[in-house]
Amino acid sequence: MKNGVNMAFSYDKKKVGVVGITGNPEEVKPIALIIKMSIETTLEYEIYKDKIFQRRNSKEQFLHYLLYGEKIHTEVIEDLAKQLGYQDNVVRIPILIVFENKINTQEILSGIKKGEYHSNQDISNVIGDKQLIIFKHFDTNKEELFNTYKYMIGEYLTGFLNFIRKEKIACKIFVGTFQNKFDRYSISFQHCQWLKKNVTSKPNKIGYYFYDYVGQYMKSQLPIIELYNIYHILEDAIDDEFKNILIETVEVLERNNYNLVESSKELFVHKNTLVFRFNKIRERFDINPIQKANDRGFLNFLQYYLKII
16 A cells, blocks of 8 residues: 545535545645545536536426426426425416517526515526516415506516616517416416517507407407308408508507597597598498497407408
C-alpha cells in the first residue's frame, strides 16, 4: 500500500463516495480537500439540474395534457399534479398572452411570477416564442367570482401591463372559461384559441374575455345546414349590394349592442347614413331589432349566415 489520503465526499449529509490521492499525507491532504469540495459542488449542481429537468419534463407532460386533452390515465395526471404541487378541484381560468413579435417569453413569465398576486397554485408555461399560458387560481367565494374576476386578473397583471406599455411591446390577452377539473382545462384553452382566431381586435384594446362573446361563440357552433334550412330562401331574394350592406352594418351594430352612435363611429360614417342603412334593412324584413329581442336574434343569425356561406 502506498502512502496517501482517502477522503469521503457527501451529498445531502450522506456519504456517497471516496476520493483517494497517493503521496505524503501532509502534502496531499489539502489537495484532497479541494478535490472533495469540488466533487461535492459539482455533484450537488448536477443533481439539481437533473431535478429541474425531471420537473420540467413532468410539467411539460402535465401542461400538454391540460392544453390539448392528451389521453393519459387519471392516476398519471394525479401523480404529476402531486409531484408539481398542484391541486385539482379548485377554480382556475386560462389567460393566453400572445405577442405580435418574437420575445423572451420565459423572461416575461418569470416577471409575472414574481408579482404580488402570483400563487403556487397558478399553473403557467411558455408556448413557443410568442405565447404564454397561465391557469390563474382563484381562492375566492364562488358567488362573488364572476363579478370580480376581471378586476382580479387586472390586479394580477398590473406589473406586466405597466412593463409592456413602458417597453412598447404589442400583445393581446385572451381569457377563457372557469374550470375546476384538470380534464376540462383543454376546453377552456380552446375557448382562448377561439377568441384569438374569431374576435375582431381593436387597436387600443388588449384584453378579451370569452364570457363577453358567448353569443358569437354559440353561433359559430351551429351546424351550417341548420342555418341553411332557415335562411336559404331569404338569401335567394337578396342581391349582392344589399347583402354586403347588411353584413357590414349588422355586424358592427351587434358588436356595439345596437348603439347607433358608437356603430357609426366604427363604420366611419355619419349617424344619419347608418340610420338610413338600418331603416332599409328593418323595412325589408318588417322587424325592429332595437326594440325587440326576437327580431334582433333573427337579424344577427341572418347576418352570420350570409357572411359564412
